[in-house]
Amino acid sequence: MLDAFLSNAASLVWGPWLVALLFGTHLFLTWRTGFIQKHLGTALRLSISKEPGAQGDVSQFGALMTALAATIGTGNIYGVAGAVLLGGPGAVFWMWLTGVFGIATKYSEALLSVKYRIRNSRGEMSGGPMFVLERGLNARWAGILFASFTALAAFGIGNMAQSNAVVDMVVVKKAVLGLTQPDATIRLWLGIAMAALTAAVILGGIRSIARFCGFLVPFMAIFYVVGCLIILLAHYRQIPGTIALIVTSAFNGHAALGGFVGAGIAEALRYGIARGLFSNESGLGSAPIAAAAARTSDPVRQALVSGTGTFWDTVVVCAMTGLVIVSSGDWTAADLNKAKLCDLAFNHLGAFGDMILVGGLLTFVFSTILGWGYYGEKAVEYLFGVRSVFPYRLLWILAVLIGAVWKSDAVWNFCDLMNGLMALPNLASLLLLSGVIAAETRRYFSKSP
DSSP: OHHHHHHHHHHHHTSHHHHHHHHHHHHHHHHHTTOGGGGHHHHHHHHTOOOTTOOSSBOHHHHHHHHHHHHSSGGGTHHHHHHHHHHOTHHHHHHHHHHHHHHHHHHHHHHHHHHTOEEOTTSOEEOSHHHIIIIIHSOHHHHHHHHHHHHHHHHIIIIIHHHHHHHHHHHHTTTTTTOOSOHHHHHHHHHHHHHHHHHHHHTTHHHHHHHHHHHHHHHHHHHHHHHHHHHHHHTGGGHHHHHHHHHHHHHHOBOOBTTBOOBOHHHHHHHHHHHHHHHHOTTTSOHHHHHTTBOOSOHHHHHHHHHHHHIIIIIIIIHHHHHHHHHHOGGGSSSOOHHHHHHHHHGGGTHHHHHHHHHHHHHHHHHHHHHHHHHHHHHHHHHHOGGGHHHHHHHHHHHHHHHHHOOOHHHHHHHHHHHHHHHHHHHHHHHHTHHHHHHHHHHHHHHOO
């Protein structure tokens, strides 16, 4: 009964109305910022440059990598497959478009979070939508709501769901990986290993997380994208037709074919936008928590850097997955789920495809656990003070192990519900403070050469 209630509540929150609100905010903020996406080249350059003397806990690059660590996860692989299964190839186009326009929202979130950040009692930077709501709108009650939703949602989207997904994949692939142990044993030992690695990184705080993510995230992204490109080049003659199929299906829908039941324009639009929003998290309010820790002298500068996170996550990584899946043709087979579709699509190059899929999921999952661990602890710090951080980290490490060996639909539905509710106070702050965002943007670019 509880599971049914939570499932219905999560479906209601993540219904078409929230998808429309999120995407509508992307479009509105694109207009309010004067199409900030045109400065993408500058933003990419700033993301790898240093700013001597600026205040903050980690470099701008480190803050970006921490945010990307949390953002690039199973949604970049399984989420794309799910969108294609439900919405057809056209869903990939709409997913890609959420990344293009979502840059403006991610930029705006980060700008406000840096502008309204504070130093906590340990001298560390603390920021995020909870401080924006409290200091920018004088609505601490809304900040408390956002922080509560974030602390609870983190255990689902950023922890147990991730560790559970990776052990499920390893169990399915255990013959390929040469594992002969019982499934329960594999789950336990893999869970212990992930928990130990998580402890080694997150107990050191944001500097340790940013330093590790600064190494892991570029490696895993390059590894996965290059792997996808090799798969695509092996079937290069299909690429023009695949792109044409994705674009035409986005505006015409796709008829039933093979085991695929068919999807109209509405389904392509709905599932493409929904999965894209869920993947890049623009508008949810998570990534600006990491942005607030960056060493920067100007909120717009860090906001530009943060906006590139959505570009890398959706415009690049999700697009690569979509091209591999659609070009494989396997999405037309009958009785598929998203995990099986990914397995078929990447298996066209045999062991190499398996290596890309398994390696991508392993690194994506672990990085998400690290990034969301930081989001969760900053939310708890806002609610209960800095003394609550260390106990939260210990609980976070334990949850990684629990997620690997145990799964409850009630837990996942509850966390999905909290994740969707995070967006509401955050979107309110973005819309109500859009004038501040526009003014800060004009100020920065008016003085830039």
